[in-house]
Every structure is written in C-alpha cells, then in structure tokens.
Amino acid sequence: MPEPSANEIHQDTGAAAPGPARTGRAHAHAATLRRLEKSSGSLAAQAIARMDETLSWYRAMPPENRSWIGLVAQAGIAAFTEWFRHPDAPQAISTDVFGTAPRELTRAITLRQTVEMVRTTIEVMESAIDEVAAPGDESVLREALLVYAREIAFATAQVYAQAAEARGAWDARLESLVVNAVLSGEADEGAVSRAAALGWNSPDHVCVVLGTAPDGDSELTVEAIRRAARHAKLQVLTGVLGARLVVIAGGNDNPLAVAKALIGPYAAGPVVAGPIVPDLLAATRSAQAAAAGLKACGAWQDAPRPVLADDLLPERAMAGDPAAREQLVEEIYRPLEEAGSALLETLSVYLEQASSLEGAARMLFVHPNTVRYRLRRVTDVTGWSPSDVRSAFTLRIALILGRLAASDHKA
Known part of the structure; x- marks a missing residue:
C-alpha cells in the first residue's frame, strides 16, 4: 500500500500544509x-x-x-x-x-x-x-x-x-553651592539668587550651625535636618561638606535655640552655633565664627552641647582667631576703658587676687563694698560677671588682649 503524501496527512489532521512562512496573521478584533x-x-x-x-x-x-x-x-x-x-x-x-x-x-x-x-x-x-x-x-x-x-x-x-x-539632584547641587559659598566667605548676590530659587525667602535672622556629620547616607542626614527645621518653623539651607554638617538657619533670633532644635541629626561631638546676622550675605561672618569655635572647642572640655561661638571667644582667641581677638577687645576692653580707669584697675586687681573682694579692697585701699559696686558696673558694661569662673576667664583674656593692642598702638 503506498504511503500517503504529506498533503494528504495534513488534510486528514486538519493541519496546514507546510509552505512558506507566513508574514503575519489577522487580528482577532x-x-x-x-x-x-x-x-x-x-x-x-x-x-x-x-x-x-x-x-x-x-x-x-x-x-x-x-x-x-x-x-x-x-x-x-x-x-x-x-x-x-x-x-x-x-x-x-x-x-x-x-x-x-x-x-x-x-x-x-x-x-x-x-x-x-x-x-x-x-x-x-x-x-x-x-x-x-x-x-x-x-x-x-x-x-x-x-x-x-x-x-x-x-x-x-x-x-x-x-x-x-x-530636579532634586539639581536642587541639591545648587544648595551645596550656596552653603559652600557662605562657609568659604564667597557669598554674593549670585548665592542669594540661588538660595531664592531653592525657596529661601530672606528671613531677618540668620545663623550658621556647625558640627560633625554622621556616618552613612548624607541625603538621609539632610532630610532629617529638614524635618527638624519644619518642626521648629525654621528655614534652612544645609549640606554635608567633608566631615562637617553645615546648616544655615533663618527665622529665629536665638542661635542657641536654633542649634538645640536642629541638633538631633548631628554626630557625637561639639555643635557650635554662630552669632545671629541680618541676612544670607552676612552669614559668612556667622559661619566663620562657628568654624573657629568648632576648631577651638576641644580646649573647653566642659563646653555645653550645643555651644555658642561667642561663648568660645577666649579659646578662639588663643587658637589664633583674629575676629575673636578683635571682638574681645572691642566688646570688653574698650568699653571698660571708656568707663574710666577705676573699673579696669579694679577688675584687674580682683582677678589677680583670686576673685577675693577683701584682697582686692586691700590692694586698692578702698572698702569691699566699693569693689563690689565696681564689679557690678563691669557686669553692666560688658555683660560678663567677674564672680563667675567662666566669665572671669573671658574677662582676663580680654584684658590681656586689650593691653597688647594698646602697647602695639603706642609702639
């Protein structure tokens, strides 16, 4: 019996006979x-x-x-x-x-x-x-x-x-440029324009807070700062520059309160708040003070956390910060000098006599109440109390720097 052909097999099974490949098939709908x-x-x-x-x-x-x-x-x-x-x-x-x-x-x-x-x-x-x-x-x-x-x-x-x-990546780069410009002392109108593009609406009170950045993803650290700022109703420009976490904060005239509100994301170690300045262009001054304070903070082992850069004036001056030296002379020595020689002399003797009212009175040939009155006047004039150990240290450094400045001027 002859074998069936290929066409006959496909006809019996209902399959299509082999041939050229189809180029397409009709759509079901x-x-x-x-x-x-x-x-x-x-x-x-x-x-x-x-x-x-x-x-x-x-x-x-x-x-x-x-x-x-x-x-x-x-x-x-x-x-x-x-x-x-x-x-x-x-x-x-x-x-x-x-x-x-x-x-x-x-x-x-x-x-x-x-x-x-x-x-x-x-x-x-x-x-x-x-x-x-x-x-x-x-x-x-x-x-x-x-x-x-x-x-x-x-x-x-x-x-x-x-x-x-x-947009987020671009904003992060833009923000980093602004923060770096403020920290490096190169802030100009261009930095202000960039900050405005990031939503910074020029608050009246600005300060810079510096500390050590934590290990890990810097973006998470920045976002944590933003959350803390929103909770405290602050405007911030922030970034991680090297090992430092930098925050430019606006909207509060108390730098210590600002630092306390934002301290959570910082790593262990000192956190320093610079002084309040009027705007972003002046924030360089706050940043430089905070940076100098962060550098000198190790010299004050019992420094609070956070600490104001102005509370570190003696350590900053001894570390070679010219702004701190000038500030101590201009804010402490000069006012005392202008208030009369009696205050300078009384303060100097009091500090030399281990803060003893009676010892200073004997050296000055005055009554202890007179010494007490003059020391109150020192506090009124300078804002630093000679009876406080920390303040006395600051006043002593200011007197030394003032005398050095006076001798340099005479020379």
Whole structure:
C-alpha cells in the first residue's frame, strides 16, 4: 500500500500544509481595530473639548502649553490603538505618550493636573466604546481600556518621578553651592539668587550651625535636618561638606535655640552655633565664627552641647582667631576703658587676687563694698560677671588682649 503524501496527512489532521512562512496573521478584533484607527482623531478632539469645558486650569494656560497637552492626548489615543493591536508586545508607554511634549511641560502642569488630563481622555474613550467597538467587541475593548488606563497611570507616575529626581539632584547641587559659598566667605548676590530659587525667602535672622556629620547616607542626614527645621518653623539651607554638617538657619533670633532644635541629626561631638546676622550675605561672618569655635572647642572640655561661638571667644582667641581677638577687645576692653580707669584697675586687681573682694579692697585701699559696686558696673558694661569662673576667664583674656593692642598702638 503506498504511503500517503504529506498533503494528504495534513488534510486528514486538519493541519496546514507546510509552505512558506507566513508574514503575519489577522487580528482577532480586526474590525474594532480599524474603527478605532479611524476614530482616533475625533476622540482626541473630543478629549480636548472636554478639557476646555471642565478643567479651568487648562483654559487659563497659554496657547503653547495647551497645544502640547493636545499632542499628549492624541499620542495617548494613538498609543492605545497600537497597544490594542499588539497587547502582548513590550511597549514604553511613557515614551509613546509623554515623549511628544517637552520636558518643561512637567514644570508647567502639576501631577494632579496631569492625572485630570489623563482621566478626562480615558473617560472620553470609554464613553465612545459602544460606537467604536464592532458588534460583540464592546466588553473586549472596555477591558483593554481598563488595563491601558492602569499602564498609563504608572507611566504618568514614572515621568513625574524622574522629573522630581532630576530636579532634586539639581536642587541639591545648587544648595551645596550656596552653603559652600557662605562657609568659604564667597557669598554674593549670585548665592542669594540661588538660595531664592531653592525657596529661601530672606528671613531677618540668620545663623550658621556647625558640627560633625554622621556616618552613612548624607541625603538621609539632610532630610532629617529638614524635618527638624519644619518642626521648629525654621528655614534652612544645609549640606554635608567633608566631615562637617553645615546648616544655615533663618527665622529665629536665638542661635542657641536654633542649634538645640536642629541638633538631633548631628554626630557625637561639639555643635557650635554662630552669632545671629541680618541676612544670607552676612552669614559668612556667622559661619566663620562657628568654624573657629568648632576648631577651638576641644580646649573647653566642659563646653555645653550645643555651644555658642561667642561663648568660645577666649579659646578662639588663643587658637589664633583674629575676629575673636578683635571682638574681645572691642566688646570688653574698650568699653571698660571708656568707663574710666577705676573699673579696669579694679577688675584687674580682683582677678589677680583670686576673685577675693577683701584682697582686692586691700590692694586698692578702698572698702569691699566699693569693689563690689565696681564689679557690678563691669557686669553692666560688658555683660560678663567677674564672680563667675567662666566669665572671669573671658574677662582676663580680654584684658590681656586689650593691653597688647594698646602697647602695639603706642609702639
């Protein structure tokens, strides 16, 4: 019995006879696909008309931005058509839809507005399903639109997440430039402009807080500073520069309170708050004082944490900080000198006599009450009390520096 031919075998089994490879196959819902392709233009027009009718922010936008939004809506409908044609093919929906618009559009419209735009377009397409779908394909097209709506939602989130990441990275670099300019003494109007771009609205009271940065991700440290600042109602510009965590804070005229509010994210070790200055341009002075205080803080083993840079004036002066030396002379020695020689002489003798009222009185040939009165006057004039050990140390350094400055002037 002769063997059956290959064609006869395929005819018996119902399989297609072997031959040239097919170049394609008919779509399972070809009629619906054709009708969807024909309707894409009118659907886009309806979506834009619905936006103009229901979205007030769309009507208020300039014509250029409205035209870009129209292109996005058209691209979304076209992308759905292509997605319906090949539902299993990997497609980059964010590129297909949002790639038609410039990157600046993500700044022109918010994420909420984009969601409203996408929702309006999907609603228009959903309302037209009965007209667009071929008889019997209504449920298929509706289910496809639901799946596509989910995908376009993810694509929208991805576009704005990428834009936010790029903007965040740029803001971080900009903030780092401002902080570095203040710390290095190079702050100028350009730094003020950059700070304004970051949301800094020029508070009246500004100070700089310095300390050691913790190990780990610096971005987490910066975010912790921001949270603490929001809780304390402070404006901050911050960054990790090397091993130091730098915070420029505005909105409070008490630098110690500012430092206490922000101290949480700092690593163990001294935290120094510079003096209050009027604005960002003057913040360099606060930063330099804080930096000098941080350097000299090791000389005061019992220093509080945080500590004011002005409370470290004697250590800063001994460490070679010219600003501290000048401040001690101008704020302590000069006022005492102008108040009369009796105060300077009484203070000097009192400090030399181990803070003894009776000993100073004997040396000066006056009554102890006179010494007591003059020391109260010293406190009134300088703000430092000779009876306090720490203040007495500061006053002693100021007297030494004042005498050195006087002798230099005579020479």
